[in-house]
Amino acid sequence: MQTEYFWTPIPGLELPEQLPGRLIVIEGTDGVGRSTQMQLLRNWLERRGVAVHDTGLTRGRLAGQDIQTAKQGHTMGRRTQCLFYATDFADRLETEIVPALRAGYVVVTDRYIYSLMARAAVRGMEQEWLRKLYGFALKPTLTVYLKISLSALLPRALAAGGFDFWESGMDYLAEETLYDAFMKHQTALLAQFEAMTQEYGFTVVDAGADIQHAFREVQRHVWPVVEDMVPAGSGAVDALHEPAYSPREERHEERRLLSDRVREVLAALLEESE
């Protein structure tokens, strides 16, 4: 991939013009099914012989832990919170994403600067400031935006255990109930993503339908980006059409690694192909 920053390079880091890896971003609001798609994608790519490194927000070694602690206490101001996330992101970019890209991995990340900017923007941070702040981020090879309507999101949020304090924006909204806050917050977030779709050239995937359908779409968009990385003799031509299942003898191992939901989809795909 081309080494390209949104605005300004990371200080003190010399990168070649071309990086051997690829950076694939999975974006979308809370509960849209990002982690399911991440797992499916990783599984599929690794079956094709492509080395995958997956990562996500607030898992950094520098500030990740403290962000979680601070969230428990709800003691952070909005700008402080925003910069805390930016710090963690910068650390992850420099110490995890960039080294993996240099080593030729396909880095798949569960959210990127877009979610961080959307969350900060709905909390009153200036768009212009956010774009400058995150100007050190690398431009991804592909950004898949899992798009969903609020009405399709609502039952998923309920089924997943109800409304979360942060995912309902209760830290900044003055709504009486979690439901009211959830609706308002998610409406605002979806509007932010919508606005960014054009600006950043998101590849939109309809995540409102079932998981299999969405994954087929994800595969279709990811394939051209990684095609040249697939080892020779892997049957590239029909790779896209081959379901993401594993041989029977390996399935026991697979079961331990994958979530119920992913296993369900894999089983369905397998059935479909037989």
Added chain:
Amino acid sequence: MQPSEQYRGRLFVVEGIDGSGKSTQIDLLYKWLLSRGHAAFFSEWNSSPLVKRTTSRGKRRHLLQPLTFSLTHATDFADRTERSIIPPLQAGAAVLADRYVYTAFARDGARGCDPAWIRELYSFAVRPTVGFYFRVPLDVALDRILSGRPELKWYEAGMDLGLADDVVASFKLFQARILEEYERIVEEFGLTVIDGTLPIGVQQQQVREIVEPYLDGLLSRPDDGRIYRPLREGEA
């Protein structure tokens, strides 16, 4: 930066390289303001308890790169701004800051960060009523620091930049870079320069004269006979 005129309070900040004598001066200014009956509020660099854990973890384990070094300090500064700078200014206090955004501009600049990016990063800061810069020649500052405190910390000495293998040698080179950055910043932001080689009392006299015209209308300190001690977290 954001205009300070929207607040009833006043913001006075001191800047300068290590050993410039700025902390001594702002300490004296703080006590003088209190003795004159004003509400004064002290705010220090690296003072946010919230961000402290991250900053010290990063520093202890040498996890910080120029970008993350810059961002942890910006996070700390945001917490300071939201917690101990804007609210006291709204209340009408004299807020005193030992080191401010200019420290970040100078240090991060010396670490190779893009000056335009750093200035954007800190654009939410309140512009000080008066920003003092304590100017001392490099050898005077180095002598003040090195004669009294031989234990230099990794980042303080700029060891992360690989300027020299020896800590003291690295510290000297790093301070020289910072000094250069400061001189540019003084011009750019019109800081008020105080000659840091003058006797302490003479400097303080100058500082008071400059501050005095801005003290009308400030909130008064409590007049209940109790002794209020300022809460101060670790030194910069």
